Amino acid sequence: AILDLKARGARRFILDLRDNPGGLVNAGLEVASMWLEPRSTVLHTVTQDGGGQTVRLPGELVPLDSDDPLVVLVNKNSASASEILAGALKDNGRAELLG
Template identity: 65%
Template sequence: PTRGQIDGEMASAILRGRHGTSVTVKLARRTEQIPGVPGRPASRGQAPEVKWRQVKLVRDDILLSPVYSELLTSPAEVKGREQLVTRTGYIKLTAFNQRAAAEVAKAIEDLRDQGADRFILDLRDNPGGLVNEGLDIASLWLQPNDVLLHTINNHTMNTVKLPETATPLDGDDPLVVVVNKRTASASEILAGALKDNKRARLIGAE
């Protein structure tokens, strides 16, 4: 940034702070109608007037959901005189944070309540995160004793399986997992577990 200016990272660092504390920001407005849009100059060659306003903001905890979900509907084949409609639950998972598994479970339940009978799990551009959250998400679709992953420690291979008491949230509906070259870490483990247990079909660039 030039002298007297700050970039986005610097502004973010200044704005962040402890819960309950406050920060005052100064906003520049060039028109009363649309913030940030230059107003028409009073005369040719004259710069738009800038009006300043100070706003006091109270810092708070913001919980970001890594999940976006949507019900996709489309007409299918015609059976007799009735045209069937497919209802696909689309779930986009952007990261594996502490809320990932709970948010995916909620999305599955909400979409099933809307009539979804098949699902798409979109892991494109997901860099990973907490591996345990990925395993918890896999357990939503897998069966007891299904293998989650293999680990090697001191030349010894260990197998991690779902416990016999595990109960899948959705063990039957068709599932497609979408990946690309930027699907990494916990995303790869999740996609691999679903594919290796023949629970999901993978599409996209690996």
């Protein structure tokens, strides 16, 4: 759908994650891969004992060839995978968050 919009001249995008309760983390990673460079950090967890894990996008994915502006809409009901997606896009400097 995004490629079709770009083909029709879209040059700015809004990703609406308001009231999105999340879902599968892999689905969020798939969307993130369209906007972020391969191997971008998507999530970093820290445990109470000081351990943790960093989740990065796979290296073989090819993002959109685009630096078009991206705004992500969130609200108090954006949760789980939608929060991870929104945070990854913001933290990697790819999108502005509103909400």
